[in-house]
Amino acid sequence: MTTLAPPTADLRRGVAYWWHSYRMMLRWQLVSLRLVLPVTVMVQVLTGAGFVLALGLFFGQVPPRAALFISTGVLVLTLVTIGLVLGPQLIAQQKAEQTYDFLWSLPVPRTTAALAWVTTNLVLGVPGMAVALAVALWRYDLDLHVSPAIVPAVLLTLFTGTMIGYALAHALDNPMLIGAITQLTIFLILGFSPINFPADQLPGWLAALHPWLPLAPMADTVRAALTQGVVEDVTRSYLVLGAWAAASVAATALILARRR
Amino acid sequence: MNGHDWSLRVRDLVKVFNQKVRANDGISLTVEPGEVYGLLGPNGAGKSTLVKQLIGLLAPDAGTITLGPHDLVADPDAARQLCSYLPQAQMPIASLRAREAIDITGRIRGGDAGAVIRRREELIDALDIGEWRDTLGARLSGGVRRLVGFAMVAACPGRVVVLDEPTNDVDPLRRRLLWQEVRRLGDAGVSVLLVTHNVMEAEKAVDRLAVVDRGRLLAEGTPSSLKAEDRGRLRLQVMLAPRADTPVLPGFVEHHTRVGHNLMTVLPEAEAAHAIGWAQELIGLGLAEEYALGATTLEDVYIRLTGDVDAESPEEPV
Numbered sequence: 001m002t003t004l005a006p007p008t009a010d011l012r013r014g015v016a017y018w019w020h021s022y023r024m025m026l027r028w029q030l031v032s033l034r035l036v037l038p039v040t041v042m043v044q045v046l047t048g049a050g051f052v053l054a055l056g057l058f059f060g061q062v063p064p065r066a067a068l069f070i071s072t073g074v075l076v077l078t079l080v081t082i083g084l085v086l087g088p089q090l091i092a093q094q095k096a097e098q099t100y101d102f103l104w105s106l107p108v109p110r111t112t113a114a115l116a117w118v119t120t121n122l123v124l125g126v127p128g129m130a131v132a133l134a135v136a137l138w139r140y141d142l143d144l145h146v147s148p149a150i151v152p153a154v155l156l157t158l159f160t161g162t163m164i165g166y167a168l169a170h171a172l173d174n175p176m177l178i179g180a181i182t183q184l185t186i187f188l189i190l191g192f193s194p195i196n197f198p199a200d201q202l203p204g205w206l207a208a209l210h211p212w213l214p215l216a217p218m219a220d221t222v223r224a225a226l227t228q229g230v231v232e233d234v235t236r237s238y239l240v241l242g243a244w245a246a247a248s249v250a251a252t253a254l255i256l257a258r259r260r
Numbered sequence: 261m262n263g264h265d266w267s268l269r270v271r272d273l274v275k276v277f278n279q280k281v282r283a284n285d286g287i288s289l290t291v292e293p294g295e296v297y298g299l300l301g302p303n304g305a306g307k308s309t310l311v312k313q314l315i316g317l318l319a320p321d322a323g324t325i326t327l328g329p330h331d332l333v334a335d336p337d338a339a340r341q342l343c344s345y346l347p348q349a350q351m352p353i354a355s356l357r358a359r360e361a362i363d364i365t366g367r368i369r370g371g372d373a374g375a376v377i378r379r380r381e382e383l384i385d386a387l388d389i390g391e392w393r394d395t396l397g398a399r400l401s402g403g404v405r406r407l408v409g410f411a412m413v414a415a416c417p418g419r420v421v422v423l424d425e426p427t428n429d430v431d432p433l434r435r436r437l438l439w440q441e442v443r444r445l446g447d448a449g450v451s452v453l454l455v456t457h458n459v460m461e462a463e464k465a466v467d468r469l470a471v472v473d474r475g476r477l478l479a480e481g482t483p484s485s486l487k488a489e490d491r492g493r494l495r496l497q498v499m500l501a502p503r504a505d506t507p508v509l510p511g512f513v514e515h516h517t518r519v520g521h522n523l524m525t526v527l528p529e530a531e532a533a534h535a536i537g538w539a540q541e542l543i544g545l546g547l548a549e550e551y552a553l554g555a556t557t558l559e560d561v562y563i564r565l566t567g568d569v570d571a572e573s574p575e576e577p578v
C-alpha cells in the first residue's frame with residue numbers, strides 16, 4: 001500500500017506558500033553549508049580581527065582618526081566580502097558541478113531563494129563583524145557612539161552586497177569568469193575603496209566617483225551609526241545605497257526570471 | 261481526475277541555440293497520466309533541451325507545452341510545481357543526510373511534514389537504502405546517491421516526474437527496485453518521462469517511447485509496435501576473435517554493426533539455419549569465438565533509426 005498521495009490540481013500561491021518556501025530554502029541552504037559553516041564563520045572572525053590588527057601595523061603609532069576609519073571600515077569589509085565573494089563562489093560551484101539546474105527546478109518563488117541567501121549571509125557575517133568590533137575596541141581604545149541606526153546600516157549594507165554578488169553570479173554562465181570577477185572585486189575593494197581610509201586620500205576622479213558607487217555609502221552609513229562627527233551627510237549615503245539595493249533587486253528578479 | 265485530462269502535450273516544439281543549432285526541431289508528443297514514457301536518443305539528440313523547456317528552465321522559440329489546464333511555457337512556476345526533475349548530474353546533497361535530503365525536497369514540493377516522513381520511509385525501504393538513512397551525501401557511493409536523488413523527486417512528485425538516466429551507477433538488484441518504484445509512480449497517476457540512451461533497460465521499463473535524433477522525433481510507439489517492422493527477422497550476434505577483421509558477410513545479412521569484437525547482424529527468419537552454419541564456420545576458422553541467435557530487440561530498431569552504435573557522440577549544446 002503506497003503512502004503516495006494522489007497528485008493535486010491546485011497550484012500553491014500566496015503568502016503562506018511564500019513563507020513556507022522561504023523557511024524551506026533557508027533550511028536547505030544552512031544544512032547545505034553544514035560542513036563549511038563553522039570554518040566559514042571562523043575565517044570571517046579571523047579575517048575581521050586580522051584586518052583590524054594588520055591595518056594598524058601600517059602606522060606603528062595609529063592616529064585616532066585612522067583607528068576609527070580602520071575599525072569601522074573592517075566591519076563593512078566583513079559584510080560585503082560574504083555577499084560579493086562567497087555567494088558568487090558557491091553559485092559558480094553549482095554551475096561547474098551541474099547542480100544548478102536541479103536547484104532552479106525546485107518549486108519555490110525565486111524571491112524566497114534570494115532572501116534565504118541574504119539571511120544565511122547574516123548568520124555567516126554577524127559573528128565576524130562583532131568580533132572585529134571587539135578587537136578594535138580593545139586594540140585602539142576607540143571613542144564609539146553606537147546608535148540604533150547600526151541595525152538598518154548593517155542590514156542595508158549586507159543586503160545590497162549580497163544581492164549585487166547574487167545578480168552577477170546568476171547572470172554569468174561561465175564559473176571561471178565568476179571566479180575571476182570575484183577576485184578582481186576583492187582587490188578593488190581592498191585597495192581602492194574609501195572603506196578603511198577617507199576618500200580624500202584617493203585620486204580626485206576616483207574620489208568623485210565613489211559617492212555614486214555602493215561601497216563608500218556602505219562605509220558611511222555603518223560609520224555614522226558608530227561614531228559622531230566623522231560622517232557629514234549620511235542621508236545621501238542612505239539614498240544612494242537604497243538605490244543600489246533597489247537596482248540589485250530588480251536586476252536579480254530579471255535575471256532569475258530569465259529563461260535562456 | 262479533478263475534471264481535467266492531465267496529459268502532458270508537447271506540440272511542434274522548436275528550440276534554436278545561437279540562431280543556428282536546432283536542438284528541438286518541431287517535436288510533438290503526448291504522455292498520458294500514469295504512463296511511463298521513454299525518450300531515447302544519442303547524446304546531442306535534443307532530449308535534455310526538451311526536458312529543460314518542460315520544467316521551465318529554457319523557453320522554446322516556437323510550439324506549446326501544456327499539462328492539464330496549464331500552459332507550461334507561459335507559466336514556468338506552474339511547470340516547476342507540477343513537474344519534478346532528477347537531472348543526469350548528481351544531486352547537491354554532499355552536506356545533507358539521505359533522509360534530510362528526501363524530507364526537505366518533499367516539503368519544498370508541497371508535502372506536509374508527516375506525510376513526507378512516511379513516504380520517505382516507504383521509499384527508503386522500497387529501494388533498500390536503509391543502512392544509509394543517516395549518512396551524509398558526500399559519503400554515499402554514486403549509485404546510492406542516485407537512489408536518494410530518485411527518492412527526493414518521488415517523495416512528492418507532482419503530475420510529471422522527469423528522470424534523466426536514473427539508473428546510472430546503480431547496482432543490478434537495486435535497479436530492479438528502482439524500476440518497481442517508477443511503475444508505482446505510474447500506478448498513482450503520475451506521468452513519468454524517462455530520458456535515457458540505455459535502450460535495453462528502457463524496453464522493459466516503458467509503456468511507450470519516442471526515438472529522438474538531431475532535434476526530431478524519428479519514431480514513437482510501444483516497444484512491440486516499434487519492433488513490428490523487424491518482425492520476421494532475427495538478430496545474429498557474433499563475438500569475433502581478438503584482432504579478427506570483419507568477415508565477408510553472406511548475402512542474407514540485411515544490415516550489421518560492429519562495436520569492438522561484437523558483430524551484430526539482422527537477417528530474415530528463413531535464413532536461420534544458414535546463419536548458424538555461417539557462424540559455426542567462422543568459429544571453425546578461428547575468426548569468431550561464440551554466437552547467439554535471437555529475436556530482434558529494441559536496440560536493433562534504435563540503431564536502424566539513429567545509426568548510433570555506442571551512444572557516445574558529441575555533447576549536447578546545453
